[in-house]
Amino acid sequence: METIYVLDTNVLLQDPYSLYAFKDNQVVIPAIVLEETDAKKKFPDEIGVHARTIARILDGLRKRGKLHDNILLDNGGTLRVELNHRSLNTLNQFFLEPTNDNRIIAVALNLMLEEQEKEEGRRVVLVSKDAMVRIKADVVGVVAEDFLNDRVIESDDMYRGFSEVYLDNQHIQSFYQEGSLSVALLDEDFYPNEAVIVKAQENPSGSSLGRLDSTASFIVPFSKQTDSVWGIRPRNVQQTMALELLLSEDVPLVTLTGQAGTGKTLLALAAGLLQTEEMRRFKKLLVARPIVPVGKDIGYLPGEKEEKLKPWMQPILDNLEHLFSVKKREELDRILAGLGSIEVEALSYIRGRSLPEQFIIIDEAQNLTKHEVKTILTRVGEGSKIILMGDTEQIDHPYLDPYNNGLTYVVEKFKDQPLSGHIRLLKGERSELARISAQLL
Structure with missing residues (x-):
């Protein structure tokens, strides 16, 4: 079933093309997000560049129809700028201040309540890089997620640049005498220029240092x-x-x-x-x-x-x-x-x-x-x-x-x-x- 994703301003300022990252679902941009983005467009830094990029993308999409209607995106999803569902009445019992964050949460909350009244209502998700916005949304019952498409890695498994290999005496001798060791002899994958701690299987306490060549085909000793x-x-x-x-x-x-x-x-x-x-x-x-x-x-x-x-x-x-x-x-x-x-x-x-x-x-x-x-x-x-x-x-x-x-x-x-x-x-x-x-x- 289609999901409605409500985007916070910081998602678009982090990645102006993020509106294409939600496949064949519906992307909703609250009107207040346009106001916040407009306030950043003259910034001389990257935030300003992204704000201007967002403006160009949305301006280009106007050729396909009215932005307050559902505009078909190239990835099969739809986009609309949300002008309704702005009422803060549903939030007043929780958060009294009419801040921009609360206005964005209110749009997501009102859309969610409207979808819940339907027989086959769609799921509504608020997407924000701001942890406090996600927390406040969760408090009022709105599903909130971080925008993770910009992540290079999913967990703390970033490449560390070195590994350990254990060799028998024959390969150790070959490594020292010939000044290299073919990776084909080892049942491991390496990256170019990766450092290697070479240890003998019979005596793991002793070790020497090597490095993969630029082709990742041979381990060569370190220079002095x-x-x-x-x-x-x-x-x-x-x-x-x-x-x-x-x-x-x-x-x-x-x-x-x-x-x-x-x-x-x-x-x-x-x-x-x-x-x-x-x-x-x-x-x-x-x-x-x-x-x-x-x-x-x-x-x-x-x-x-x-x-x-x-x-x-x-x-x-x-x-x-x-x-x-x-x-x-x-x-x-x-x-x-x-x-x-x-x-x-x-x-x-x-x-x-x-x-x-x-x-x-x-x-x-x-x-x-x-x-x-x-x-x-x-x-x-x-x-x-x-x-x-x-x-x-x-x-x-x-x-x-x-x-x-x-x-x-x-x-x-x-x-x-x-x-x-x-x-x-x-x-x-x-x-x-x-x-x-x-x-x-």
Whole structure:
């Protein structure tokens, strides 16, 4: 039986094409959703882009008929803008305030009550990205669901970038003597550039590290270049794996995930400095991060661009102070000015640029949307290497979660591509307190 899906504003602002995601059912857009969307259309960010996209889609659908009637969609479903069923009388005994959220819930509730009076009434579902809207809808008896079509993964099973293999002595010997081992000899599937912990079946306590080649056909030993990078030595096996990818010339895209304190930023900066300043593989080291506040926004900041950006770029500068062994910010500023090849930038200024022969680090990438990471990756020029990293459990963007953010999107979409590699860092190394806090809190 056909289902009626009532869409909240945040669903359309998250994905303007979401109205096509409900197959051959009926999609209802409350009139107040148009008002809320219209208020966002002049925003300069992605929300504004999506609001304008929604307007264009609905304007195009007007050619098929009146929007307040059922318009047939290409996927077999129907769409209508709901002008009736707006009365708040059914909600007044529960929620008194005539807020926009309550108006949307009222439309869904009134439609549900109307369908219940019919002999073969249809099911009514309110779809919202706002947990409180779903909770309030549930309180008044309306079925409410999150919009899950934008999820890249369904659960906490994101690709981690490494696996373990147990080999007999014959294969272990072949691996060391010949410098490779054919995957055809193993009853397992691997991804290109996936890291492998090689263990002997007779002595599992001993192990060595290998990596799949770009074709995922052979396991090859790690290089020795990860022992020390710009004075930084890896403290655990995942950090060694990360450095192997960060220093590999044949892997232009590297993604790193992990909790706070696992060393993502420090390792990426160390690898970038080595390859930019010493090895001269790249002409510039560019470090950028999105400006998304944690907690309440501090508002406008005084000064020129560099002064405004300092609070947002502080974590990057802290790591650079450690790598250059300086104690005062003035010393670091002199070093960076003298080198001239290190640029710390807000991600807002990346759009429209072309970035050839650069080592590019994008920090806090979990706060990026799918569209934003696409914009960034399409800026990467010839001879460049880009690192996307972040903690998918610490997301400050209001419409993103661990399953639909841009970093997760790139990890999952690129895991079978020969030009990319990924490592999930597991162990915190900042301090014992930081490690335990990340686990317990």
